[in-house]
Amino acid sequence: MDLNILKQKYFFMPDATRGAVRYLTTKQLKETGTQAIVTNTLHLLISPGPDVIQKLGGIKGFMNWDGIVFTDSGGFQLFSLLHSHKWEGKVHENGATFKSPREGNIYELTPETSIDIQMKIGSDVLVCLDDCRDTNLTRKEAQESVERTLRWAVRCRKHFDESYGGTQKTGKLLTCVVQGANFLDLRAYCAKELVEIGFDGYNFGGYVVDKEGKLVLDEMSAVIENIPKDTIRYAMGVGKPEDILSAAKVGYNIFDTVLVTRNARHGTVYTSQGVVRIKNSEMALDKSPVDVNCNCECCSNYSRAYLHHMLKSNEATALTLLTIHNLTFYQDIIKKLNQ
RNA sequence: GCAGAGGUGGCGGAGCGGUCAAACGCAUCGGACUGUAAAUCCGACUCCUUCGGGAUACACUGGUUCAAAUCCAGUCCUCUGCA
Numbered sequence: 001m002d003l004n005i006l007k008q009k010y011f012f013m014p015d016a017t018r019g020a021v022r023y024l025t026t027k028q029l030k031e032t033g034t035q036a037i038v039t040n041t042l043h044l045l046i047s048p049g050p051d052v053i054q055k056l057g058g059i060k061g062f063m064n065w066d067g068i069v070f071t072d073s074g075g076f077q078l079f080s081l082l083h084s085h086k087w088e089g090k091v092h093e094n095g096a097t098f099k100s101p102r103e104g105n106i107y108e109l110t111p112e113t114s115i116d117i118q119m120k121i122g123s124d125v126l127v128c129l130d131d132c133r134d135t136n137l138t139r140k141e142a143q144e145s146v147e148r149t150l151r152w153a154v155r156c157r158k159h160f161d162e163s164y165g166g167t168q169k170t171g172k173l174l175t176c177v178v179q180g181a182n183f184l185d186l187r188a189y190c191a192k193e194l195v196e197i198g199f200d201g202y203n204f205g206g207y208v209v210d211k212e213g214k215l216v217l218d219e220m221s222a223v224i225e226n227i228p229k230d231t232i233r234y235a236m237g238v239g240k241p242e243d244i245l246s247a248a249k250v251g252y253n254i255f256d257t258v259l260v261t262r263n264a265r266h267g268t269v270y271t272s273q274g275v276v277r278i279k280n281s282e283m284a285l286d287k288s289p290v291d292v293n294c295n296c297e298c299c300s301n302y303s304r305a306y307l308h309h310m311l312k313s314n315e316a317t318a319l320t321l322l323t324i325h326n327l328t329f330y331q332d333i334i335k336k337l338n339q
Numbered sequence: 340g341c342a343g344a345g346g347u348g349g350c351g352g353a354g355c356g357g358u359c360a361a362a363c364g365c366a367u368c369g370g371a372c373u374g375u376a377a378a379u380c381c382g383a384c385u386c387c388u389u390c391g392g393g394a395u396a397c398a399c400u401g402g403u404u405c406a407a408a409u410c411c412a413g414u415c416c417u418c419u420g421c422a
Contacts, residue, residue, distance in 0.1 A: 017375050038374070076374045086376070101376070127374080177374085209373060236374035243373075258375045265378050266371090281368070311378085319378055 003124055003173050006036070006068065006201070006232050010248060010337040012330045013038045013070060013256040018047070019059055021327075022261055023320040026064050032296065032324060033331030035067050038256050041117050042074030045107060046100045050120035058122020070256075071123035073114045075177070076205070076236070079132045093148070095129060111155035112163075119164060123172070125232070127203060128156035130177035135207050142181035146190045149179045149205075150197075157197050167200065175201030175232050182210075184222040191226035201232025204252065208237045215243045217250060224251040241270055241333055248337055260330050264322035267311050270329045276304075278322065283308040296328035297321065 014021045014029070016037040021029050029037070039059055044050065056062045059069055078096050081087040089098025095110035109117075114129040131148040133141060153176045160166055160174050167173060176199045180186035194202055204223050209215055215238065224233060234254040235247045244255050263269070267279035271291035277283075278290070286304035298307070298321040310318035 013374095015375060022375085023378085040375080043375085070374095072374050074374095077376090081376075130374095132374085203374075205374070207373085213373080215373090234374085239373045257373050258377085259373050262372065262375065262377065262379085266380095267378095268372080277370090314378070316378070 001068070001124065001171075003068070003171070003200075006125065006173070006254065007230050009253065010334050011036050011068075011254045012244070012260075012334045013068075013254065014261055014327055014330075015040075015256055015258050016063070018043045019053075019063055021323070022265065023316065023323050024327075028297075028320070028324055029065070029327075030067070032327040033335065034327060036070060036254075037065065037067065038070040038072055039121065039123065040072050040074060040077060041114055041121065042072075042077045042109065044071075044121055045074065045109070045117050046102055046105075050117045053122065054120040058120075060122060068125070069121075069123040070125045070234075071118040071121050071127060072236075073118070073127040073129040073177070074109055075114075075130045076132045078109060080134075083134045091131070093151075095152075111152040112159045115156050115159045115163075119170075119172075125173045125175060125201070126156075126160065128153045128174065128176040128199075130179055130205050132177075132179065132205060133181070135211075137181040139183055139186075142179070142183050142186050145179045145181070146186050149177060149190065150193050153177075153194055153197055153199075157199070173200035173232065175199055175203050175234065177203045177205035177236070178223045178227075179205050180219070180222075181206055182216065182219055184218060187219050187222040188226050191223045195227055199231075201234055201254075202227040203232070203234040203236050204238075205236055208235065208239055208243075215239060215246055217246060220247060220252065221250050241330070244330075244333060245337075260326045261323050264326040265319045267322070269322055270326055278304060278307050278318075279311050280308075290322070290325050291329065294325060294328060294332070296325050298325040298328075 013036045014034060017040040019039050021037065044053060053059055053062055078098060079091060082089050082091060082096065082098060087098055087101055089096060095108060097108045099106055111129045115126060118126040129152050131145045133145045164170050176194045178187060178190045178194060180190045191202060204220055232254060233252045235252040237257055238244055238247045238255050239257050240259065267277055269276050269278055269290050272293040283304045288304055289299040290304060291299050302321060307318050307321060
């Protein structure tokens with residue numbers, strides 16, 4: 001598999017956080033036009049555990065997925081869960097120590113263990129552990145997060161190269177995350193320093209929309225201006241269809257968001273005529289497909305009225321069909337970008 | 340027919356003198372969701388309102404009380420047991 005394509009073309013990766021895009025079979029996932037997915041180090045660490053996945057052929061063998069796999073470092077989830085006190089644990093210079101609410105085990109995620117876990121999961125593109133913080137950071141906090149992210153990036157780079165032989169030996173790519181909150185100079189600084197270390201990709205990290213839900217394009221620009229063009233430029237967590245187009249225009253080429261699949265499950269679907277809420281009463285007698293301009297399994301076979309009824313009746317089939325549609329809609333956007 | 344139990348908002352079901360326009364659940368109607376603890380969460384849900392309130396409401400009709408969904412009487416229904 002030639003991973004260099006990730007540096008040249010546009011990709012949208014649905015989140016298969018626990019090694020599954022919710023409600024889709026791997027076959028259905030492929031049929032949406034999806035070529036790459038993101039799984040999550042943190043969630044897979046807790047269950048079923050990296051050793052189990054490794055024994056079962058890595059995430060690709062496990063899922064029977066022959067496409068590209070990214071693993072998120074787990075930093076974003078863990079730190080947001082810890083910062084909001086939803087999980088017990090603490091962030092420290094060596095990473096984070098936390099208690100899994102699932103079975104109460106104590107785990108430690110460090111730059112090195114994060115790489116180890118991602119290797120065992122068997123992903124194609126690894127992400128360095130980054131120090132992701134809350135929104136509304138002071139300059140001092142943002143600076144600390146940048147400096148720690150840089151120190152961790154160095155450790156990840158070193159560990160990946162020294163313990164595994166780097167890209168040359170593994171064939172895998174290593175990407176890093178640019179922090180700096182809404183301080184443009186910190187964003188630029190973080191990007192430059194990471195480029196200095198050298199990675200296969202520079203991911204825009206942190207929060208991608210402001211309080212009003214507007215994409216932070218100025219921050220994204222500050223990063224893109226300081227990284228190479230022929231690299232992975234992954235805008236993590238972006239976003240709404242229009243946000244993906246904006247980010248692509250600025251220079252990003254890879255995207256992921258939970259909105260696609262989560263909104264589908266909640267009955268909010270994307271169409272060529274804008275957002276439609278399938279659960280709303282006006283859909284009850286609507287014989288038209290979700291999107292007349294879509295050829296997915298959902299739109300080719302079923303009416304809005306039928307999907308409305310299934311959602312109202314808690315029939316899981318609707319979740320599958322709407323996920324297929326939303327994901328197909330996103331992949332169609334990506335196809336147009338690649339034309 | 341006799342003996343018990345009971346009739347509360349679209350439904351189920353709390354409340355058993357004042358803080359009750361009435362808990363909670365469901366249904367209904369909106370909305371949110373951006374490196375997923377999410378088939379989740381939030382709001383509305385008698386009518387009117389200049390958003391401060393106002394007017395009708397707990398089977399029906401009377402009554403007691405400063406005050407009744409809550410107490411009393413009668414009426415009409417429903418369920419369970421015995422004939």
